[in-house]
Amino acid sequence: MSTLGAVATLRATETGHAERLTTVRHAHVDERPFVLVPLTLAGEACAPLAALCGTDPGRPTLLTVRQPRNRAERFRFVERLAALLLPHIEECRTSETEPYTVGRGADKEERRRSLRAPQLLVPGGESIAYVRLLGRLTRLRALEGPHAVDPSVPALGKWLTWFADRAEFPGSCLLQAMTRLLSAHWATGQSAAEDSHLAALLSWIDPPDRLTGAEAAREAEDPQRFPPAGPATDVVFDQTLYDLMSRYDEAGDDHGREAVGRQIDRELYGQMLPTWDLMWRGVDLLLRLPEGGHVAERWTYDRRLFTEFAAYLDDDGRPQARRDHAVGAARRLARLEEAMARYDAERAFDDPLVMAEYELTGEAFTGVVVARDEDRFLPGARPLWRPTITVRSDLPVRLTAGKEIKCPARAGQKAEIVEVAPEGDGSTVVVQLNGGFNRARKPPAPPGMLAEVGETVTYTSVDPKSMPFALPAEEDTPWTHGGPPRPYEPTDEDAEEIWE
Amino acid sequence: MGYEPRFGQSPFAIAREQAFEALVKWGGYAELIRLLRDQLAVPVDEAGVTDLTEVGGDTNPARRAAETRSLLARLASGNDERLILDRPLLTLEVAGQTAYLEPQAVTHRVGGKFYVAEIRSFPAIDGQTNPTAVAQTAKQAAVSVLALRRTFEQLELDPAQIAHEFLLICPKDFSNRPYGRLIDLRQELDALRFQLTRLRRADDLALALPPSATLDTDREEGELDFSVGALDAFYTPGCLSFCEMARYCRDEATACASPARLGSTVRNTLPGVDSTRTALAYLGDIHAPGLTEAAAVDRLRAADRLRQLRRGDVA
Ligand code: SF4
Numbered sequence: 001m002s003t004l005g006a007v008a009t010l011r012a013t014e015t016g017h018a019e020r021l022t023t024v025r026h027a028h029v030d031e032r033p034f035v036l037v038p039l040t041l042a043g044e045a046c047a048p049l050a051a052l053c054g055t056d057p058g059r060p061t062l063l064t065v066r067q068p069r070n071r072a073e074r075f076r077f078v079e080r081l082a083a084l085l086l087p088h089i090e091e092c093r094t095s096e097t098e099p100y101t102v103g104r105g106a107d108k109e110e111r112r113r114s115l116r117a118p119q120l121l122v123p124g125g126e127s128i129a130y131v132r133l134l135g136r137l138t139r140l141r142a143l144e145g146p147h148a149v150d151p152s153v154p155a156l157g158k159w160l161t162w163f164a165d166r167a168e169f170p171g172s173c174l175l176q177a178m179t180r181l182l183s184a185h186w187a188t189g190q191s192a193a194e195d196s197h198l199a200a201l202l203s204w205i206d207p208p209d210r211l212t213g214a215e216a217a218r219e220a221e222d223p224q225r226f227p228p229a230g231p232a233t234d235v236v237f238d239q240t241l242y243d244l245m246s247r248y249d250e251a252g253d254d255h256g257r258e259a260v261g262r263q264i265d266r267e268l269y270g271q272m273l274p275t276w277d278l279m280w281r282g283v284d285l286l287l288r289l290p291e292g293g294h295v296a297e298r299w300t301y302d303r304r305l306f307t308e309f310a311a312y313l314d315d316d317g318r319p320q321a322r323r324d325h326a327v328g329a330a331r332r333l334a335r336l337e338e339a340m341a342r343y344d345a346e347r348a349f350d351d352p353l354v355m356a357e358y359e360l361t362g363e364a365f366t367g368v369v370v371a372r373d374e375d376r377f378l379p380g381a382r383p384l385w386r387p388t389i390t391v392r393s394d395l396p397v398r399l400t401a402g403k404e405i406k407c408p409a410r411a412g413q414k415a416e417i418v419e420v421a422p423e424g425d426g427s428t429v430v431v432q433l434n435g436g437f438n439r440a441r442k443p444p445a446p447p448g449m450l451a452e453v454g455e456t457v458t459y460t461s462v463d464p465k466s467m468p469f470a471l472p473a474e475e476d477t478p479w480t481h482g483g484p485p486r487p488y489e490p491t492d493e494d495a496e497e498i499w500e
Numbered sequence: 501m502g503y504e505p506r507f508g509q510s511p512f513a514i515a516r517e518q519a520f521e522a523l524v525k526w527g528g529y530a531e532l533i534r535l536l537r538d539q540l541a542v543p544v545d546e547a548g549v550t551d552l553t554e555v556g557g558d559t560n561p562a563r564r565a566a567e568t569r570s571l572l573a574r575l576a577s578g579n580d581e582r583l584i585l586d587r588p589l590l591t592l593e594v595a596g597q598t599a600y601l602e603p604q605a606v607t608h609r610v611g612g613k614f615y616v617a618e619i620r621s622f623p624a625i626d627g628q629t630n631p632t633a634v635a636q637t638a639k640q641a642a643v644s645v646l647a648l649r650r651t652f653e654q655l656e657l658d659p660a661q662i663a664h665e666f667l668l669i670c671p672k673d674f675s676n677r678p679y680g681r682l683i684d685l686r687q688e689l690d691a692l693r694f695q696l697t698r699l700r701r702a703d704d705l706a707l708a709l710p711p712s713a714t715l716d717t718d719r720e721e722g723e724l725d726f727s728v729g730a731l732d733a734f735y736t737p738g739c740l741s742f743c744e745m746a747r748y749c750r751d752e753a754t755a756c757a758s759p760a761r762l763g764s765t766v767r768n769t770l771p772g773v774d775s776t777r778t779a780l781a782y783l784g785d786i787h788a789p790g791l792t793e794a795a796a797v798d799r800l801r802a803a804d805r806l807r808q809l810r811r812g813d814v815a
Pocket of ligand 1: 733735736739740743746
């Protein structure tokens with residue numbers, strides 16, 4: 001957490017209400033996300049127990065496994081989830097497309113991407129881990145042999161694995177956890193551990209009338225009113241469920257079994273419905289925030305990846321490997337770091353409240369333009385037009401002469417620090433502008449391109465467009481690093497995991 | 501104390517644990533012995549097992565501990581007897597009290613060393629396990645290893661015979677097939693030794709209490725409150741996940757505005773400041789910070805000011 005975040009937390013303990021960490025929303029939130037509230041059976045590795053899911057807040061679909069120890073029932077659950085999610089994905093895949101170009105010059109290529117991509121929302125980080133496990137459980141199943149499953153099972157598995165992979169990338173919104181989305185935008189007066197409780201977190205942000213957020217959060221911890229958001233279940237509830245499942249097993253006839261089965265369904269529905277409602281309240285709160293400037297661009301990238309993965313499944317369709325090979329893992333790590341740096345920089349450019357953290361660490365400064373030299377030329381055989389502005393900042397500036405900087409309000413403009421002089425508590429900075437005047441090569445600067453005296457400007461050394469660190473293409477992996485990785489071939493062992 | 505903990509274990513988890521342990525021990529501990537062979541290169545000899553959950557029908561802990569000691573003495577000093585101890589009972593002095601410990605199994609000597617084995621029902625999926633669950637198991641195994649070493653020392657046997665690795669056994673992938681890996685415990689053992697030397701003796705803690713103090717839960721709430729209040733608590737949000745007192749301690753921490761209750765990141769931004777109320781008073785310029793806090797408070801004030809300036813019209 002940043003220092004500004006810590007201050008916001010302190011303020012929240014004072015006011016009893018959540019404090020905004022951002023002025024805008026930094027995530028894409030779909031008008032019609034696919035919300036998934038899963039529950040799993042305690043004590044087992046990813047034994048699906050139930051889920052409440054769908055894209056309509058008023059009409060969730062209930063999926064349950066009445067006897068999770070039965071392998072066939074578990075896969076029937078997966079089939080039913082596939083029957084809901086795969087058509088939703090398909091709808092996005094066959095939505096309208098738009099053209100875009102990749103590469104430059106001779107390598108330039110025209111491609112198309114879908115205008116829609118599926119967005120999967122789950123309650124918390126643990127549910128993301130569940131999606132990953134469910135993907136792992138299902139993507140390697142065989143369609144033939146003694147443990148054959150329906151083709152929709154591995155198909156769903158590949159998609160879930162893809163969603164879970166993307167969820168690790170900062171800024172990707174294909175699979176998101178509601179608690180993470182909310183705590184990225186609000187600070188509460190409780191700990192991060194407590195913020196992972198969806199009901200308590202929402203209580204701080206949006207408490208019912210008469211109560212402060214702090215009071216409401218305490219009340220929200222009552223598992224009778226707000227059962228755990230899953231996928232782990234409440235222990236006390238588990239006892240009820242255990243008794244019901246025993247009765248289900250021991251029922252004398254189909255009729256009796258069905259009656260108990262319906263009771264199991266009702267109980268499970270009761271456990272998930274409060275979380276389902278909280279999820280949509282969260283969606284609502286997030287949608288009310290204005291969207292940050294780079295959000296659409298990041299979602300465009302998500303849509304492109306979605307289109308690419310759908311095409312991969314059509315062409316090749318082999319399931320993702322059990323484990324990344326060394327080269328893949330290294331590349332992935334590099335891409336994660338790059339995504340993190342870009343996401344941080346973009347948020348700062350979109351949001352002065354996020355930029356404030358960089359101001360505090362001295363990687364950015366804000367001040368008033370006190371002078372400008374529009375007619376400045378650098379001497380030389382061919383003098384270059386390099387106007388300057390002088391900015392007076394209230395806080396000390398730690399950036400030094402020679403540093404390349406950018407200004408969020410004129411993101412296309414390149415600038416460089418010429419001089420920093422302390423003045424009182426703050427500093428005076430002379431900034432030289434190195435371009436971004438709509439191709440003008442001599443004064444006067446096109447209107448609006450050069451900050452006016454008296455204007456407040458922000459400059460920073462962070463840059464969302466900074467060049468990523470380049471790794472060789474996978475097929476060019478040198479033999480010292482094991483050579484190009486071989487594509488993953490599922491083995492018989494993958495499909496033959498024994499159950500129970 | 502008016503704070504009902506929602507702890508305990510799900511009946512599903514218990515059933516699963518028992519089933520898995522039974523499976524590992526099924527057929528004369530066939531799976532356990534197979535894993536020992538795989539992981540420790542034990543020669544393919546038959547091994548015997550002694551079940552120490554009872555001694556001749558007696559489950560008394562003192563009796564079981566005594567039997568464990570005598571078996572250990574025999575194994576460690578004698579020849580290569582191939583005997584695995586199932587659920588041995590070990591003792592360890594903790595804060596002046598004798599604690600009983602029960603590792604799932606201790607092996608016979610393999611390559612001159614004895615190993616602790618722990619059976620857990622969390623899975624190893626593609627060779628990877630939940631790191632928190634492993635860390636917790638490792639901590640428990642380290643306590644067992646330490647107890648074993650102390651026992652050896654008391655028996656005047658060489659404690660270097662106890663391996664500083666333990667065998668973790670858990671189900672493989674989504675199946676029930678037991679999977680085993682050796683896990684190094686040196687770090688945990690160091691940490692544990694350090695903690696044990698620092699743990700105050702329970703007797704010393706009791707000295708701080710008035711003679712009328714009680715921890716008897718049948719007594720009146722006020723009395724209990726008073727006694728517990730007299731003891732120091734070091735609540736952090738981590739307590740919520742394991743301690744039955746967490747809600748009580750959290751209320752206490754909230755009442756005295758402890759920064760630690762907000763988590764380590766917030767606490768770390770407030771070095772030397774022992775209350776969030778004080779921190780807020782610094783921000784409001786009501787208090788002037790002391791020399792030690794000045795740097796941190798300056799930074800906080802700058803952050804607070806920036807927050808006010810940059811939040812625009814956001815409520
Ligand atoms: S909640 Fe934390 S501080 Fe309180 S008794 Fe438990 S471990 Fe100690």
